[in-house]
Amino acid sequence: MPFSIRRPIFAHDFLNPPREDRSCNIDIVITTPSSKLDIVKETPGLQTRYTLTIDDPSIIGLTSSERAMVDKAVKDLILAFNLSLVRTCLSTVGGDLYSAEVETKTPETKVTIEETPKGKSIKVVETIVFRDTVYMTIGTKEEISEQQVIANLNKIIMVNRFSPRPSLVRESNLSKALNEYEIAMSTFDRLRIFKSLFNTIEFCTNWTGTDYRGQVLDANVAAITTIPQSDIEFWRNFYNRTKHVDKTTLEASTFVQGMEKLPEILPTIREAAKKLIVNCMNQI
Numbered sequence: 001m002p003f004s005i006r007r008p009i010f011a012h013d014f015l016n017p018p019r020e021d022r023s024c025n026i027d028i029v030i031t032t033p034s035s036k037l038d039i040v041k042e043t044p045g046l047q048t049r050y051t052l053t054i055d056d057p058s059i060i061g062l063t064s065s066e067r068a069m070v071d072k073a074v075k076d077l078i079l080a081f082n083l084s085l086v087r088t089c090l091s092t093v094g095g096d097l098y099s100a101e102v103e104t105k106t107p108e109t110k111v112t113i114e115e116t117p118k119g120k121s122i123k124v125v126e127t128i129v130f131r132d133t134v135y136m137t138i139g140t141k142e143e144i145s146e147q148q149v150i151a152n153l154n155k156i157i158m159v160n161r162f163s164p165r166p167s168l169v170r171e172s173n174l175s176k177a178l179n180e181y182e183i184a185m186s187t188f189d190r191l192r193i194f195k196s197l198f199n200t201i202e203f204c205t206n207w208t209g210t211d212y213r214g215q216v217l218d219a220n221v222a223a224i225t226t227i228p229q230s231d232i233e234f235w236r237n238f239y240n241r242t243k244h245v246d247k248t249t250l251e252a253s254t255f256v257q258g259m260e261k262l263p264e265i266l267p268t269i270r271e272a273a274k275k276l277i278v279n280c281m282n283q284i
Contacts, residue, residue: 003065005054009039009078010047010094013138014087015266017188018046018095026088027141034059034146044137047094052077059150061157072162079178080153081144082185083274086267088142089185155281169209174280177203181273190262191242197266197273198239201232204276224279225272234258235269 011026025044036056042049081090112123161175177200184196222229238258246252
């Protein structure tokens with residue numbers, strides 16, 4: 001029986017993920033769209049809400065309307081979008097962040113009465129309380145090719161990431177890489193984004209069953225992504241510091257420096273993760 005799919009999805013700025021003091025207004029434009037798949041912007045907010053409509057589910061590999069299969073297919077489609085997007089992220093998950101409520105208590109009005117030669121003098125002292133609140137809206141616009149999204153999706157489907165076959169080590173490792181990348185696109189915490197993207201890099205680099213570590217890992221990643229090996233070495237050292245107790249001043253300094261550099265690291269490490277995923281999927 002013919003069917004269509006319609007469900008909400010959520011967008012946010014990759015470099016400035018949702019936070020209590022800001023919202024986002026994301027414009028994602030599909031170039032060369034077909035009549036089979038569309039995303040329509042609804043409302044901005046903590047995340048910008050879109051409605052995804054798929055009039056022909058066969059375009060995303062669906063032949064059944066069984067809910068579990070539909071949910072997995074939509075997740076794969078959103079992942080395919082995120083492998084093409086650069087500045088923004090799409091997610092099937094809508095989140096909420098709540099700020100603490102601050103109740104300002106105004107001091108009681110002070111009234112003093114004094115006797116003077118001219119009579120009684122009454123003084124009234126009132127306190128006026130001012131509060132400053134800063135709230136930002138991040139605006140981002142990005143175009144994306146539907147053809148590229150569908151090409152990514154077809155490769156993701158071949159990975160069979162929700163039920164990897166144990167006999168295929170490469171399929172299992174690439175499934176882990178895709179899952180970590182998906183987490184990075186859905187979380188709001190910059191450090192968690194970084195860690196998930198570095199996990200993606202490690203899974204992709206060792207997806208055939210190798211166990212590259214240290215500078216050998218750095219060299220392999222640099223060869224595929226063309227990113228300077230020194231950058232990848234910094235990522236690796238910083239990643240290690242996020243997992244282990246700092247025992248020396250140098251280790252503590254590496255962690256602090258990494259946290260300070262996160263805004264400049266994230267775009268590059270996302271691009272590296274995407275290149276490595278695509279490189280692996282091209283070999284499936």
